[in-house]
Amino acid sequence: MSREIVGKGLRFSLRHAPCAHICRYCLISESRKRSALPFARFEQLVHRFYDWRQARGRDDFTIGIFVGPSFDYDLETLKGVARLHARRGSKFGILNLGGLRRRDGDVLEAWLEDRRAAGIAGFHTSLAGCGETHDRWNGRAGDFEYQTTILRMGGERGMVRSERLFLTQNTLPLFDRLLDILDGIPGEIRSRVVSPFFYAGLAHRYEDERITEDIRDNLPERISRLRPARFDQWLSEREWIPIMLETASHPRKLLLKLDVDETNIDRLENASCEEIFAEREREYQESYQRIPELDELCARYGDPANRRIYMMSRDVEGRWIDLHWRATGTNPPID
Numbered sequence: 538m539s540r541e542i543v544g545k546g547l548r549f550s551l552r553h554a555p556c557a558h559i560c561r562y563c564l565i566s567e568s569r570k571r572s573a574l575p576f577a578r579f580e581q582l583v584h585r586f587y588d589w590r591q592a593r594g595r596d597d598f599t600i601g602i603f604v605g606p607s608f609d610y611d612l613e614t615l616k617g618v619a620r621l622h623a624r625r626g627s628k629f630g631i632l633n634l635g636g637l638r639r640r641d642g643d644v645l646e647a648w649l650e651d652r653r654a655a656g657i658a659g660f661h662t663s664l665a666g667c668g669e670t671h672d673r674w675n676g677r678a679g680d681f682e683y684q685t686t687i688l689r690m691g692g693e694r695g696m697v698r699s700e701r702l703f704l705t706q707n708t709l710p711l712f713d714r715l716l717d718i719l720d721g722i723p724g725e726i727r728s729r730v731v732s733p734f735f736y737a738g739l740a741h742r743y744e745d746e747r748i749t750e751d752i753r754d755n756l757p758e759r760i761s762r763l764r765p766a767r768f769d770q771w772l773s774e775r776e777w778i779p780i781m782l783e784t785a786s787h788p789r790k791l792l793l794k795l796d797v798d799e800t801n802i803d804r805l806e807n808a809s810c811e812e813i814f815a816e817r818e819r820e821y822q823e824s825y826q827r828i829p830e831l832d833e834l835c836a837r838y839g840d841p842a843n844r845r846i847y848m849m850s851r852d853v854e855g856r857w858i859d860l861h862w863r864a865t866g867t868n869p870p871i872d
Contacts, residue, residue: 539825539828540789540825540830540831541822542788542789542791542825543789543790543791544790544791544793544821545597545598545790545791545792546598546599546600546793547601547793547794548601548603548794549582549586550604550605550794550796551572551602551603551605551796551797551798552571552605552606553571553572553579553614554571554604554605554606554609554614554636555570555609555636556605556609556635557609557637557639557677558636558676558677558680559676560665560674560676560739561674561676562674562703562738562740562743563738563739563740564735564737564739564740565605565606572797572798572799574797576604576614578802579797579802581806582802583600583624584624586600587625589810590810600624600625601792602621602622604618606636607633607635607636607637608632608636609638612655615632615655615657616655619655630657631658631659631661632652632659632660633661633662634663634688639683645686645690646690649690649694657696659691659697659698659699659724659727660687660688660691661698661699661701662684662685663702664684664701664715665702665705666703666708666711667711667714667715667718668681668711669681670707670708670711674703685718685719689722689723692722692725693724695724696724697724697726698722698725698726700729700730701732702730702731702732702763703732703733704731704732704748704760705733705734705743705746705747706745706748707746709748713757730764731760731763731764731765732764732765732768732848733748733771733847733848734746735848735849736851736855736856737855737872741856741859747845748845749773749844749845750776750846752846753846768848770848771846771848772847774840774847774853775841775843777850777853778841780850782831782832782835785830785831785832786830793814793817793871794871794872795813824868824870825870827870828861828867828870831854834861835857837857837864838860838861838864
């Protein structure tokens with residue numbers, strides 16, 4: 538038997554702005570590719586789904602977007618992304634700094650002011666340590682200084698910021714220094730969270746960098762209080778296993794990712810919203826038919842002795858699916 542998959546909506550994805558570097562823990566794995574599809578056609582497709590959802594009264598149908606891999610958008614794209622966020626009742630006001638091209642001096646200042654004028658109220662940064670340690674993780678010399686320079690410039694202009702600080706065995710000794718640097722930057726901190734790497738993309742190569750139960754249980758208060766409220770249940774694999782088995786027979790409800798590019802846009806524009814969703818759900822279900830049910834995956838690949846920490850049960854399941862792939866050659870399902 539395979540795991541039952543139920544789609545709860547679609548997440549439309551467009552590779553529009555390639556990253557200027559590639560992080561060693563990148564969730565996407567290949568972040569330098571970009572699509573030739575004009576953003577306007579992507580935006581029109583997503584708006585059509587919002588119109589369909591409203592006309593059909595499908596409030597249960599979730600619509601998400603990802604326009605990336607970096608947020609190095611031109612101003613017209615930025616305004617279009619803001620329009621899509623407005624359709625779901627949210628405001629696009631925080632710009633991710635990861636993967637931006639280098640800009641310096643007057644060029645950087647003009648770039649920042651243009652985005653302020655377009656409605657950007659602040660910046661988000663993801664940091665893995667500080668100085669050369671962060672630069673090595675993020676694959677670009679000087680990246681830590683570059684990101685903190687932008688945060689400082691924004692703070693001096695009244696812009697806010699949010700921060701995700703990755704906690705690994707390698708970055709833990711640098712945390713006091715990192716927090717001191719960030720605390721010295723002016724401006725309002727909208728959010729600051731600490732997290733392990735997600736088990737996705739390239740990050741699966743760094744299992745030995747994960748903190749352990751012993752490290753988790755003895756974190757300094759300055760770090761421990763920054764665990765995110767939404768994913769504060771930091772558990773080891775051995776601790777996740779009994780929790781995951783409680784719901785092993787339940788269907789997995791997923792927001793189905795739909796990559797949109799120049800190769801499929803004509804077909805998507807000419808198909809109904811119902812047809813597009815049904816086809817994508819069927820593709821997900823077929824891809825999961827190759828994978829054993831969760832309890833069987835656990836019986837084969839679960840490690841009750843693994844004390845490494847994972848923020849989500851989905852990370853542990855991803856590890857088991859990878860082990861199944863290595864053991865059998867069965868490709869992982871769509872994710």
